[in-house]
Amino acid sequence: MSYFNADIQKRAAQLLSLYPRRRSAMLPLLHLAQEQDGYLSEAGIEEVATMTGTTPADVRGTAAFYDMFHLEPVGQYVVGVCTNIACLIAGGEELLEHASKKLGCAVGGTSSDGMFTLEETECLADCNIAPCVQVNHRYVRTTTPDSFDAMIGEIREGKRTDEIPPHGTLIRVRRDGGLRTNEPEVVEARATTLKARDARVAKEQK
Amino acid sequence: MAVLTAPKIVSSRRDFDDSYTLKRYLATGGYEGLKKALTLNPEKVCAEVDAASLLGRGGAGFPAGRKWSMLRRAPLSYLVVNGDESEPATFKDHYLVERDPHQLVEGVIIAAYALQVTQAFIFLRGEFALGLERVQSAVNEAYKHGALGENIFGSTFSLDIVVHPGAGAYICGEETSLLEALEGKRGFPRIKPPFFPAVNGLYGEPTVVNNVETMSNLPWIISNGGAAFAALGEGRSTGTRLFALAGNVVNPGVYEIEMVKNTFRDLIFDPALGGGVPGNKKVKAIIPGGVSAPWFGPDLLDVPLGADEVAGKGSMLGSGSVVVLDEDQCMVRAAWRITKFFSRESCGQCTPCREGSGWIERVMYRLEHGGGRMEDIDLVLDLCDNISPGLTWPPQQTTICVLGPSIPSAVHSAISMFRQEFIEHVENGGCTHV
Numbered sequence: 001m002s003y004f005n006a007d008i009q010k011r012a013a014q015l016l017s018l019y020p021r022r023r024s025a026m027l028p029l030l031h032l033a034q035e036q037d038g039y040l041s042e043a044g045i046e047e048v049a050t051m052t053g054t055t056p057a058d059v060r061g062t063a064a065f066y067d068m069f070h071l072e073p074v075g076q077y078v079v080g081v082c083t084n085i086a087c088l089i090a091g092g093e094e095l096l097e098h099a100s101k102k103l104g105c106a107v108g109g110t111s112s113d114g115m116f117t118l119e120e121t122e123c124l125a126d127c128n129i130a131p132c133v134q135v136n137h138r139y140v141r142t143t144t145p146d147s148f149d150a151m152i153g154e155i156r157e158g159k160r161t162d163e164i165p166p167h168g169t170l171i172r173v174r175r176d177g178g179l180r181t182n183e184p185e186v187v188e189a190r191a192t193t194l195k196a197r198d199a200r201v202a203k204e205q206k
Numbered sequence: 207m208a209v210l211t212a213p214k215i216v217s218s219r220r221d222f223d224d225s226y227t228l229k230r231y232l233a234t235g236g237y238e239g240l241k242k243a244l245t246l247n248p249e250k251v252c253a254e255v256d257a258a259s260l261l262g263r264g265g266a267g268f269p270a271g272r273k274w275s276m277l278r279r280a281p282l283s284y285l286v287v288n289g290d291e292s293e294p295a296t297f298k299d300h301y302l303v304e305r306d307p308h309q310l311v312e313g314v315i316i317a318a319y320a321l322q323v324t325q326a327f328i329f330l331r332g333e334f335a336l337g338l339e340r341v342q343s344a345v346n347e348a349y350k351h352g353a354l355g356e357n358i359f360g361s362t363f364s365l366d367i368v369v370h371p372g373a374g375a376y377i378c379g380e381e382t383s384l385l386e387a388l389e390g391k392r393g394f395p396r397i398k399p400p401f402f403p404a405v406n407g408l409y410g411e412p413t414v415v416n417n418v419e420t421m422s423n424l425p426w427i428i429s430n431g432g433a434a435f436a437a438l439g440e441g442r443s444t445g446t447r448l449f450a451l452a453g454n455v456v457n458p459g460v461y462e463i464e465m466v467k468n469t470f471r472d473l474i475f476d477p478a479l480g481g482g483v484p485g486n487k488k489v490k491a492i493i494p495g496g497v498s499a500p501w502f503g504p505d506l507l508d509v510p511l512g513a514d515e516v517a518g519k520g521s522m523l524g525s526g527s528v529v530v531l532d533e534d535q536c537m538v539r540a541a542w543r544i545t546k547f548f549s550r551e552s553c554g555q556c557t558p559c560r561e562g563s564g565w566i567e568r569v570m571y572r573l574e575h576g577g578g579r580m581e582d583i584d585l586v587l588d589l590c591d592n593i594s595p596g597l598t599w600p601p602q603q604t605t606i607c608v609l610g611p612s613i614p615s616a617v618h619s620a621i622s623m624f625r626q627e628f629i630e631h632v633e634n635g636g637c638t639h640v
Binding site for chain 2: 018023027030052061063069089125126127128139171172177
């Protein structure tokens with residue numbers, strides 16, 4: 001019995017079929033586990049370990065390396081404010097400080113209603129609209145305290161749900177083509193193609 | 207005056223709102239380069255890219271054609287696209303993956319055909335949620351269009367592309383670290399030799415790793431010929447390039463301009479480009495090529511935007527980003543923040559980088575925020591010297607990858623160019639800038 005729900009399980013199986021080796025699906029699978037639970041739960045980590053043929057300790061050790069994976073529960077919306085060089089010049093630190101006051105939590109902490117987690121991020125590659133703010137990795141492009149407050153208000157009122165999915169949901173577009181299947185004609189077609197290619201390469205190398 | 211006569215090679219669709227759709231892409235010459243490539247033999251495609259003498263657009267600026275020719279011929283090999291754009295103040299790949307994903311996908315298919323690779327991966331940084339969705343949509347559409355999958359456009363060539371999300375780690379922009387992440391591990395760079403990707407890459411197989419912008423140039427190069435590309439620019443720096451302009455400028459943004467024909471001054475001040483510094487303030491310093499690059503003072507604004515031209519003045523064109531710092535900016539603060547970045551992003555494998563970055567950051571912090579000592583200024587330089595002996599450019603390396611030797615650039619530049627400002631920080635017990 002999988003810990004993942006039916007939809008995530010189906011997508012996880014598809015992911016595993018895409019890579020030549022199971023472990024390669026680690027990061028996308030962890031994103032899926034985070035999509036289901038909002039963070040990486042013990043059970044989610046164990047499930048990913050089973051799927052990739054590794055151990056929970058190995059999975060946790062890998063996940064801990066990456067900033068986007070949360071090993072502890074976070075708010076429904078993770079707000080990231082950049083303070084790196086281009087944003088620093090544009091007032092990134094001041095905006096982060098304002099965000100901390102507005103949300104009533106320290107940087108790295110979660111608001112008391114459990115809705116927002118605030119993070120100081122490194123460069124988010126949107127430096128022409130600085131300081132850069134992301135909510136659940138969507139660019140919200142609020143560069144002033146006033147527009148930041150308005151954005152938070154809209155999220156609280158549920159007005160931005162189409163644009164900003166709950167924390168953990170990264171890619172909403174499903175891969176729908178070119179899956180490797182084991183159907184005989186596909187396997188045969190692939191073999192013929194590869195053979196033709198090898199023959200040509202061999203000919204050209206002569 | 208800026209020279210703006212060159213054609214737009216990678217940003218030709220920037221005025222269309224629907225530039226990321228297959229419909230728009232096909233209406234503007236999309237997938238014609240691929241169709242042409244498939245009528246040529248793979249060696250001829252490689253030869254066109256060689257003729258274009260396209261320099262890799264990632265940061266190191268290695269010629270793409272040469273990189274390809276180094277790929278060891280093997281039954282199994284891979285093409286990996288590096289879209290883990292995390293160099294601070296660089297946002298050109300962000301533009302390309304969100305605004306023109308089909309151009310990227312077409313470039314990848316052309317490269318895979320040239321290299322006779324049947325499996326490609328596009329690695330995008332996880333923070334590009336929209337970019338990931340756009341590229342995945344483009345891949346889906348390309349499959350339906352027959353441009354991907356078995357027997358592309360009826361040829362004998364087949365290719366599968368997997369869009370792979372990263373998860374937030376600057377170091378994964380380093381190609382061997384990216385391969386580790388793609389193998390599902392912590393992003394620790396591999397030591398070279400023996401792990402040159404062209405020989406020993408993904409799963410130990412020969413692998414070519416190319417940047418997003420490099421790939422995006424290929425459709426145009428094949429359609430118009432390598433010679434037409436090489437006719438643009440000068441010397442080793444051919445074609446056009448995307449420059450990400452940020453900091454104290456009126457119009458920050460991504461601009462595609464011809465290599466070498468324009469200078470930093472043109473990029474920053476031309477009304478059609480940067481539009482000058484707000485409030486007509488003076489330029490105090492610029493950071494060319496990402497925060498790993500040594501800084502330039504206003505005296506070097508007339509250096510042309512070319513790889514060799516910038517290298518000749520002791521810095522690098524790097525990732526194609528340019529940050530402008532005006533006269534009001536505190537250089538200690540800027541240098542401290544850059545060190546903090548490296549300290550956060552050091553992967554922790556090599557001692558000089560892991561320990562050095564944090565140590566320098568702490569000393570820079572107290573210089574900026576109060577509590578700094580006069581001897582701290584030289585202490586910082588000494589620490590930098592321990593990471594990269596001699597503080598030369600290009601830097602000496604004591605670590606597995608180049609993240610370590612990139613740490614000293616900013617602090618070394620700041621102290622060499624603005625030592626007096628550091629002294630004032632110590633005398634005043636911290637920063638007095640507003």
